[in-house]
Amino acid sequence: MNLDPFGGRFPNRQRNVDAAALFKEGDQETKVRIAGRILAFRGHGKAAFADVVDESGKLQAYFRSDRLGEKYEIVRCLDIGDIVGVDGPLFKTKTGELTVLAENLTMLSKSLRPLPEKWHGLRDTELRYRRRYVDLITNPETRETFKVRCNVIRAIRRFMEERSFVEVETPMMHPIAGGANARPFVTHHNTLDMQLFLRIAPELYLKRLLVGGLERVYEINRNFRNEGISTRHNPEFTMLEAYEAYGDYNTAMELTESMFVRAAEAARGLKVTWQGVQLDLTPPWPREPYLELFKKHVAVDPADAGKLAARCREAGIDPAGMPTEYMVNELFEKFVEPKLTGPVFVVDYPVAICPLAKQKRDVPSVAERFELFVVGTEMANAFTELNDPIEQRKRFARQLELKAEGMDQLDEDFLLALEHGMPPAGGLGVGIDRLVMMLAGVDSIREVIFFPLLRKVSLDEDGDGKECRPEAGKTI
């Protein structure tokens, strides 16, 4: 028989769930037309059963040579992994399983590679990340995790739209890497002969839009940070940043709570278990001032430079050249953050570590800033945005003095924008990957990113990377 193993258009095909919904008890006449991948095959000589799986689920197909005639030859060369179309009436087998009795079978794509073991699926972590498509085909938990991701992001977009925020896109390639403190990835534009940085944050561009009169803006997109990789860090990760003119960090806090509730409802509800901890996300979440937490858990006077330095050295932190606030923050990260099971808003950070945040009017040493923590993990960061260009210039200059990572010049263009007048505003950043991790109950960021960054391996002609990795001892 002559047939194209890689098929073509298969019009008027029904999703498996939709086809199944058409069945009425006792009826043998309802004809359906489904398509999907064969994930199990049980042959019986002149008949066979196959599980045909599409995105919506599984539907069994039953092939009989007396029904298919010469097309039964296709059944004989079917492999697990092949993608096929099946036409025929629905019926129930004697064990009660809804099944399509095939009157026609169309080969839509041949699979040349075997699928992993049917019972255990693909377990090898490395292969699950390198060949995510196989992971998605064989492991329902993986499909479920990414469904949560899609639902969460969709829910957030709807939520932001309801609140009259507009979604915008700002540059990913920046002449100056700003808006956060992290080492950037460097690239180069040939025609302009210009060094560029992949953005570490969209903050400074979104604020330019506030200057331009856009009052509620947000962006959900990738940031790139040239730092270590861990269960909570991928070099490219997805961040939501939102800015609300005429708001402040209190409005941002309310926005965060409401958004997280909506995201949780779109996933698995407000009660979640993450990293072995049972959490209830029902708001309101407690607000804990930064310095009070510090005093409670570190028990060192945050103004006593000598004692702070001693405590730092004890903890293996080199305090040389650090202002007191930096030492406090090092100790805070090391001793306080892991204790924040949350969800909890840590509020009122020392202004010295918040170069883009406005100070409290009555307590100028403190910035109107919060971070949201859950199980020791920073989930969101927000503040009342600093809109005083003179003060902003001083803050940048101070950072330059301290040689903040990746910062070697003032962003004059941003300061110029501020000088035109930026409305007071609340700004918010949310780590989307971490939010999805929590709501999907997975412990590694690689589980919520389809293709996490891994070291390069070369494949041989057989496609087996393990056979052909870079040779030992060879340096290029």
Added chain:
RNA sequence: GCGCCCUUAGCUCAGACCGGUAGAGCAGCUGAUUCUUAAUCAGCGGGUCGAAGGUUCGAUUCCUUCAGGGCGCACCA
């Protein structure tokens, strides 16, 4: 970057402590089988044991180095 652990057939895993060149299940191939569903029955093929080097008469097993991966630490205000 540092520490610990892992790498055996396409996949999931035994074997190693005590050195004698490997086993199972699934998948594949051949045959039987027209209501099976981890289908069943009979038979067959499949491995540079991650790579290189060392010790040894002999290494998948012991040692060293390297690669990839996992976890933790560091980095990430």
